[in-house]
Every structure is written in C-alpha cells, then in structure tokens.
Amino acid sequence: MTLLLVSDGGLERSACVLMAEVLHQQGEHCITAGPPLQGHQPLATPAPHLSIDVQQLAAHPLLDQVSAIGLFLQDPHQVQRFIQTYQGLCSAREQTAATLFSGPLVPLVGDALIRDLSLRLGSDLLLVSGEHQRRQLQSLTFNWPASLKLPAVISTGFWFPTAAPCAPAEQPLLLALIQKQIPTHIGAREQLLRQLNCWARQRPDWTVMLQRDHSWDATTALLPSDAPRADNLVDAAPGQLLPLLGSCSACLTVSSPWSLAAMAWGRIPIIVGDYGIHEEQSTSGFFGCGAMHRLRSIPHLDAVNDLPLANQAWLGGMGAEITDGPNRLIHALSALERQGQR
C-alpha cells in the first residue's frame, strides 16, 4: 500500500512524519507532502518528501500512484476543497479515486467535534483521537439519514510519540504554552504573562519557559516591555517544544492541545481555569481532565509540585490508551479496499 500524507502546519507535519515512520517500519510506503512551513516553528520537523502547495497537489500525477491519501490540514475547509477538486478531476478522467482519510488529530468534543465532522464528510475514513470521540460521534449521528454518507470512524490515539523524548530536568521547570489567540479577552494574555513573570521573580530556583504553540516571527515580543523581566523567565528557542515538554516539571496553558503530551508523559498539568469552560477559549475539551486550576489558587511555584496529575480515565478516553494507531489505520484502509472490490 502506498500512502500520501498531506499536511500544512507544524502539528500536522510532525504527526504525518511520525505516522510515516511507524508505517514505514511496518513495510508500508509513505510519502509526505505539503507546503514549506513559514516563520519560527515550535517543533523541529523535517521537510516533507514533496514540497508543494496543497491546491496544486490535487492535480499532481503522483496521486495516480497512491492507494490512499491522508489529509491533515489546519483548516478543515481546505480538506473539503481538496476532496471536491480531487474527486472532480478523477470523475472527469474516469479514474477511481484513492481512499481519502482525514481527521483533526487533536481530540475535539461537543460542538467542535460535530462542526469538524461536517467538513470532513467527503472522506472515506475519519480518524479521531480517542474512544470518547468515537462514542460521541456515534451518539451525535445515530439518527442521520442513510443518504448522508458517513465516513467510517476509527480512533488512532494521540499525534505525538507515546514516550517522552527525555526525563524531567533536575532543576524545576514550568513550561507555559502560549497560544496565538487564546485567551480571547482583551489584555488577558498579557495578564497571564505578567503572572508568570511575577511567579518567576518569587522563586529564582525555578525556570519559567514561555513556549509558543504556533509559528511566530522574530520581531514580535511576548512580554509587554513595561514590566521588568525576571532573569528566570525565558523565551523558548524554535524547535524546542518536544524536548521542553519532556524536561518540564509542570506544563501550564489555557487550552493548547500540546498540554496533552505533558499529561501523557506524566508531567503536572495546569489548565488555567480562569476563563471557564467555553467553546470560544477551546476549554470545553478539557472538561473532566482534573487539572483545571484558577491562577489565584497557586500562591507560588513550589505549590505546583502538590498539584495532581491529569485524570487518567479521562486521558485514556481522549486517546492515551491507544498505542497502535497506525496499525488501526492500515487495517481500516484494507477493509475499505476490500469493500470497494466487492
């Protein structure tokens, strides 16, 4: 089986590279493709085999040689557009389209999950993170009419490696995952950064690392320039996200999906609860994680050591209990291939 894995963002690219590595070890041929990533990246990810714009790819002759295409694009609208273009071209050329699979990679719940599904309905196979997502989709679609063809759904677990790349550092390290647009309230991100600066000043034996979870350019500073900056409050260099998630003692965020890696690797998670459970803040997905804390409930950084690990039952349902995702993918693709032959 030859698989083409298409991605256009850092998280998606790293997931495709990891998936391709595992599938390659199992004897499958995998090609990664997508546009080059722009700006500083939080992850050190190798370039794809084929560097190409996603919309150009839909008409590329390479697609005639693959049995399945995995679409992992940041914006699911782009997935829908690609599928329409590709299937339209196949139909005009009277060619059978390759099996299309796709998924959000990160565990979505509730409204976000169903919104995402509605944009991926053209796929033959939908990959969701955990059993929780698969069950939720079952409940949400049980009475849909047969005319609305639903893709087959499988859970394939998390998008990052099962084991941490390194052990926690000896010196205590708080890793703060800073998101591009969350929290959405005006001034809230600056307030959060000021709080981190204040905590760092109070406990010089700790390091507080500010790590963006998205691409950035070198000219934009994270911390407001008016505040005197603590010596132990440090901006992470590009490409350091995974090593930092592995070496941190605790990981703080409002709702960055990368906090799941810290949880899965047994680091102390702090999901900032000050903004409540809200779709707008993407915090709904953390309902039940057991790691939501208000900032004011943490008096200083040493108190972080007493906070609990993530709720393991919740984490398992979100995808942590699945360790054979690529295997499940191959089985599901083979089953779809057999169905198509019948």
Add this chain to the structure above:
Amino acid sequence: MTTPPTKPTISVLLIADSDSQLLACEALCSAPTERSVQWTINVIPRDGTPRALLQRLAQRASLRHQSLAQLLRDRRLLSVDAIGVFLTGSKLNDIRLALQQERQRPLLFCGFNGVVLDHFIEGVSWRLGYDLICLSGPRDQESLAQLVAGTPFAQQRTVLTGLRRNTPSTDLIPLAKRPRRLVFAEQVIMPASTSERARLVRLLSDLALPTGRC
C-alpha cells in the same frame, strides 16, 4: 380495612426569568403529580414578559416578583422542600453557591431552556453540583453520562422531563379542512448572519410562489 396514608404536600419554588423558561415552569406545575405539590414561582422581573402568561401562572402557583439579589437574601428560600432554577449559566451558579453554605437547605434542581442545539458542555458545567438536572431527552442524558464518566461528577443525578411546554389541543381541525397556511417560527439569533437570513427569506418567498413559477 385501613386507608392508605396520604402522602404529604411538598413545597416547590421555581425561579425563572425569560418567557421560555416560564413556559417550562408552567408545564411543570400543570402536569399531574403523584404527590400534592404547593407551587411557588419567582418571576425575576424583566421587560416584555407576556401578561397572559403571568395570569396563567398565577392560576397554577403563588407568584413572587423578586430580583435575584432580593431572593437570595430572603430567608423564605430555605423553607421550601425543593427549588427549581430555570436561569442562565452564571445565575445558576450564584444560587447553588449561595445555598450550599446553608447547613440545611432545600433540594436544588435545574433544567435546560428547550432543546439543546449547541454549547451543551458549557451548559452542563454550570449545572453540575445541583442535586438533580432535568434533561430533555435520551441524547442529552447519554452525552452527559459520557462527559462525567471517570470524573468526581460521575454520580450526578439526572431525570428526563422532556420538552413539552403545553398540552396539545384536543379540538384540532382535521388537516384536510385546515386553511393552507405555513407558519414560519422566526428566531432572534438563528440564523445569525444577515446573508443567511436573507437566503432564508428568499427560500420562504420561493415556497410561497404558485407552483410552476419557482
């Protein structure tokens, strides 16, 4: 022969503000109950509550018109057996927090406002910790059970109370004899965008055109 003991009357206070929530309260008070219930409804004052609805409610229950702040200071709040709260998120939280400090408090229950189309998780997060959450149907009950599984709220009690807001009319004109009329129930916020609303009007307008002109 002994007569079965009569079950004692229970007193229930319902708190609501919007007309749709008040309709839910009316449906609750109007339904037959196994036990005799003494209903009180606190209608939190707001503009535009239909007078006819208030008149109907007054026939079913004793009405009060206190604001939330007044209500939370009123010691009569503690004298009822149960309080049903039919308000939005933060107000649900305010009432639960105010009452959980009391050593002896009435049972607290709450519901959702009609069919839950979205934001279910947010809605649930405001309601957890109530003694009982009323849900519209099995879909919501299953979603809630999935959400709270493996969390400290796994034992959260729920009950299905359905969506019925009023009793269906028994003197309906047979379908064939009814005027050929389509009623469109317009909503304030759905669809939200101007372009979607314009499209909806066009679709309705097309429906109204005589056959053959579409």
